[in-house]
Amino acid sequence: MIFDEIKILKQHGNQFIPDVTKPQLPGPFKGRPEISAEEVNEMALASLCPTGAIGTSPVSIDMGKCVMCGECSFAYPNKIKFTTDYKIATNIRERLIVKEGDINPISIDENKIRAEIQSLFGRSLKLREISAAGSNADEQELNACGNVNFDMGRFGIEFLASPRHCDGIVITGPISENMAEAVQVCYDAVPDPKIIMLVGTDAISGGIFVGSGALNRSFLEKYIIDLYVPGNPPHPLTFVNGVLEMIRGKKKN
Numbered sequence: 001m002i003f004d005e006i007k008i009l010k011q012h013g014n015q016f017i018p019d020v021t022k023p024q025l026p027g028p029f030k031g032r033p034e035i036s037a038e039e040v041n042e043m044a045l046a047s048l049c050p051t052g053a054i055g056t057s058p059v060s061i062d063m064g065k066c067v068m069c070g071e072c073s074f075a076y077p078n079k080i081k082f083t084t085d086y087k088i089a090t091n092i093r094e095r096l097i098v099k100e101g102d103i104n105p106i107s108i109d110e111n112k113i114r115a116e117i118q119s120l121f122g123r124s125l126k127l128r129e130i131s132a133a134g135s136n137a138d139e140q141e142l143n144a145c146g147n148v149n150f151d152m153g154r155f156g157i158e159f160l161a162s163p164r165h166c167d168g169i170v171i172t173g174p175i176s177e178n179m180a181e182a183v184q185v186c187y188d189a190v191p192d193p194k195i196i197m198l199v200g201t202d203a204i205s206g207g208i209f210v211g212s213g214a215l216n217r218s219f220l221e222k223y224i225i226d227l228y229v230p231g232n233p234p235h236p237l238t239f240v241n242g243v244l245e246m247i248r249g250k251k252k253n
């Protein structure tokens with residue numbers, strides 16, 4: 001009996017990703033964009049974007065605003081290409097703006113990581129997720145971070161129910177007026193020192209909801225954001241790699 005089970009386990013092989021820094025994602029995935037020097041009608045290109053993520057002179061894409069619809073790369077395939085580079089989380093908001101000719105990875109500025117983050121949370125980080133009018137897309141990907149493939153629990157990273165037992169909050173969604181107080185109450189309940197992460201385009205910039213009277217994003221003006229995780233929704237590997245680099249530096253395992 002037990003031998004049958006061992007046989008099945010052997011057939012299944014390893015389901016977890018042994019090194020989360022190494023997987024290659026397939027082509028349809030849209031990660032860091034690259035913008036060539038080809039001359040195009042910049043205003044026409046920018047006008048395609050539903051969220052105003054495309055800047056001109058030089059052409060740029062703000063990954064904090066991009067909803068990954070792909071319209072720009074469909075219309076101007078020689079100008080804009082989305083690579084499969086999923087390591088696009090950063091602690092510097094300006095680094096999410098990729099300009100014409102940029103081919104360097106989007107990175108975390110280690111000098112800007114608060115000292116207590118790596119000394120206290122390097123081996124154990126408990127987080128409270130707040131869906132602040134999220135669509136459930138970002139939230140589903142965050143759930144996936146704990147599944148058997150990505151298994152962020154092996155690094156001591158977990159989502160918990162009570163903010164009083166957590167080290168920080170993870171906000172998804174554009175933060176509606178109805179959720180503004182809940183975000184503040186939840187943040188206040190987390191003991192110091194604490195981390196704030198924004199996950200997904202909606203949380204980072206408001207996404208397609210920018211300018212809506214139903215939003216109240218004043219919470220974000222009061223605090224330092226420790227990590228921006230772009231994507232619509234972000235890939236679990238974007239979240240896991242970003243958090244690991246923030247709490248452990250370049251050495252991840």
Ligand code: SF4
Binds near residue numbers: 050052065066068069
């Ligand atoms: S893929 Fe991003 S930058 Fe391009 S049009 Fe869509 S939202 Fe705008």
